[in-house]
Amino acid sequence: MDLLFIVNSGDFKLGIVIAAVGIGIVFLALTILTVIFNQIPKLFKIQLRSKLRKAGKINDQEECCTDISGETNAVIALALHLYMSELHDMESNVMTIEKVSRRYSPWNSKIYGLRNLNYK
Amino acid sequence: MKRALTVFGIIAFLGLISWAVPNQNLGDFGGNAQNGIKNFLHFSGFANASLKHLLMIVVGLIFLYLAIRHSFEPLLLVPIGMGILIGNIPFLLNSGMEIGIYEKGSVLNYLYFGVTAGIYPPLIFLGLGAMTDFSYLISNPKTMLLGAAAQLGIFVTLLAAIYLGFTLPEAAAIGIIGGADGPTAIYTASRLANGVKMWNGVQSANLIGPIAIAAYSYMALVPVIQPPIMRLLTTKKERRIRMKSPRQVSRIEKILFPIIGLLLTCFISPSALPLLGMLFFGNLLRESGVTRRLADTAKTSLIDIVTILIGLTVGASTQADVFLTSKSLMIFALGAISFMVATAGGVSFAKLMNLFLKPENQVNPLIGSAGVSAVPAAARVSQVEGLRADPTNHLLMHAMGPNVAGVIGSAVAAGIMLSFLL
Numbered sequence: 001m002d003l004l005f006i007v008n009s010g011d012f013k014l015g016i017v018i019a020a021v022g023i024g025i026v027f028l029a030l031t032i033l034t035v036i037f038n039q040i041p042k043l044f045k046i047q048l049r050s051k052l053r054k055a056g057k058i059n060d061q062e063e064c065c066t067d068i069s070g071e072t073n074a075v076i077a078l079a080l081h082l083y084m085s086e087l088h089d090m091e092s093n094v095m096t097i098e099k100v101s102r103r104y105s106p107w108n109s110k111i112y113g114l115r116n117l118n119y120k
Numbered sequence: 121m122k123r124a125l126t127v128f129g130i131i132a133f134l135g136l137i138s139w140a141v142p143n144q145n146l147g148d149f150g151g152n153a154q155n156g157i158k159n160f161l162h163f164s165g166f167a168n169a170s171l172k173h174l175l176m177i178v179v180g181l182i183f184l185y186l187a188i189r190h191s192f193e194p195l196l197l198v199p200i201g202m203g204i205l206i207g208n209i210p211f212l213l214n215s216g217m218e219i220g221i222y223e224k225g226s227v228l229n230y231l232y233f234g235v236t237a238g239i240y241p242p243l244i245f246l247g248l249g250a251m252t253d254f255s256y257l258i259s260n261p262k263t264m265l266l267g268a269a270a271q272l273g274i275f276v277t278l279l280a281a282i283y284l285g286f287t288l289p290e291a292a293a294i295g296i297i298g299g300a301d302g303p304t305a306i307y308t309a310s311r312l313a314n315g316v317k318m319w320n321g322v323q324s325a326n327l328i329g330p331i332a333i334a335a336y337s338y339m340a341l342v343p344v345i346q347p348p349i350m351r352l353l354t355t356k357k358e359r360r361i362r363m364k365s366p367r368q369v370s371r372i373e374k375i376l377f378p379i380i381g382l383l384l385t386c387f388i389s390p391s392a393l394p395l396l397g398m399l400f401f402g403n404l405l406r407e408s409g410v411t412r413r414l415a416d417t418a419k420t421s422l423i424d425i426v427t428i429l430i431g432l433t434v435g436a437s438t439q440a441d442v443f444l445t446s447k448s449l450m451i452f453a454l455g456a457i458s459f460m461v462a463t464a465g466g467v468s469f470a471k472l473m474n475l476f477l478k479p480e481n482q483v484n485p486l487i488g489s490a491g492v493s494a495v496p497a498a499a500r501v502s503q504v505e506g507l508r509a510d511p512t513n514h515l516l517m518h519a520m521g522p523n524v525a526g527v528i529g530s531a532v533a534a535g536i537m538l539s540f541l542l
Binding site: 021035 | 257258261262264265267268269271272274275276278279282283287288291292320365367370372373376377380381384385388389512514525528529532533536537540541
């Protein structure tokens with residue numbers, strides 16, 4: 001009875017409308033974006049191909065292998081990282097000796113380490 | 121420590137005297153001192169503390185514990201946890217001290233204005249846009265649909281909340297918890313469940329605090345909530361599906377994405393303009409390549425400042441007398457349902473998509489759960505679950521696609537709710 005009352009209430013009916021329209025519009029918006037961004041690379045590819053064809057750099061049968069596996073990418077990235085981290089843009093050529101700070105403390109004070117104190 | 125004990129000892133001693141000795145026996149000076157001490161004690165936190173305050177302080181401490189000890193979203197939970205402590209220090213209400221977050225003229229109230237007026241969420245989105253790399257999404261656009269499917273949680277929760285007796289605007293604000301996007305949840309709550317909004321002659325309750333706390337808590341708990349649902353809805357074979365590595369995305373595509381995304385989504389749902397406008401603006405700052413300084417500021421200093429303010433004030437808004445109600449408990453239950461339905465929606469839709477895709481183009485259903493936003497925690501969960509099924513199958517970059525699409529999807533969903541109900 002209670003459930004029936006709620007389901008028949010105006011708020012619930014409007015809620016169903018909002019839910020149905022809402023999920024529909026979210027899907028619509030993202031589907032349109034999907035379609036657009038599926039087509040954009042094709043457009044660029046066509047444009048690029050026509051430019052290259054005009055310049056005589058490729059022929060129609062030529063296909064470029066762009067599908068590289070994840071493992072290969074990871075190995076290339078690791079190799080680059082190792083190479084780059086070895087590189088130094090500029091060496092300072094300055095030799096330094098690390099300074100050791102010796103703050104005063106009664107525990108390291110020389111005076112407390114003396115057995116025979118000077119006296120006049 | 122000794123000094124603190126001495127000070128407390130003196131105060132306790134004076135308090136004891138003022139309680140034990142009657143006023144007329146002390147003369148003018150003694151009487152004034154006694155009144156002063158009584159007054160002081162009357163205003164102190166000890167005199168005004170209630171069980172609710174102590175309970176909320178324990179909640180705040182749990183948040184801090186989870187953030188510091190277990191690193192559960194520390195950037196959010198530390199400000200929120202500390203905010204809960206700040207907001208629940210007991211004091212004498214309406215005494216003119218102007219210290220409470222709900223007292224007009226108090227410093228906290230001024231800072232809280234950024235939440236109630238919906239100023240902070242768009243600024244967070246600006247930083248988020250400057251941080252986000254949409255190239256995974258652009259390289260495999262069909263994963264955008266997973267971001268849409270995971271918004272199912274929002275709309276199912278909307279209906280569940282109406283069923284539980286919330287008004288329609290309140291239910292819509294609660295539903296957005298399923299978007300797993302704190303700023304969007306706060307923005308929608310500040311518009312629809314702000315304690316001022318009227319609907320069919322009924323004033324909405326102020327649910328900004330409970331909604332924000334539920335949204336952020338469940339975002340932190342994504343690694344706990346999602347995996348069982350993901351495993352339940354997928355077979356071992358499906359969890360092992362290997363996806364094609366993403367193609368290289370050109371700079372022009374990256375620049376076009378925020379522009380086309382803004383125009384398209386905001387033409388469809390203009391109410392989401394403050395959120396989506398800032399998101400895509402931040403992303404354009406990043407991708408244009410000519411505004412590096414602005415992008416750096418947006419993704420570091422600006423977002424950090426706003427995160428501090430939003431976290432602290434949202435935490436402080438959980439003042440025990442406003443926060444501890446049966447409605448808050450229901451919101452927490454609905455929030456959990458919302459996350460579960462959203463996760464299930466994303467995973468199931470990925471399986472549905474696979475029915476129509478060629479074997480070499482199939483998507484691993486584990487990335488569907490990343491459609492709930494919660495960037496990047498949900499994508500990390502997909503990666504961890506993927507590795508559990510096949511230690512050589514890395515899903516992180518594939519999961520980032522639906523993950524960022526979820527941010528767009530939840531903002532669009534919020535915009536639709538607002539356009540219906542404002």
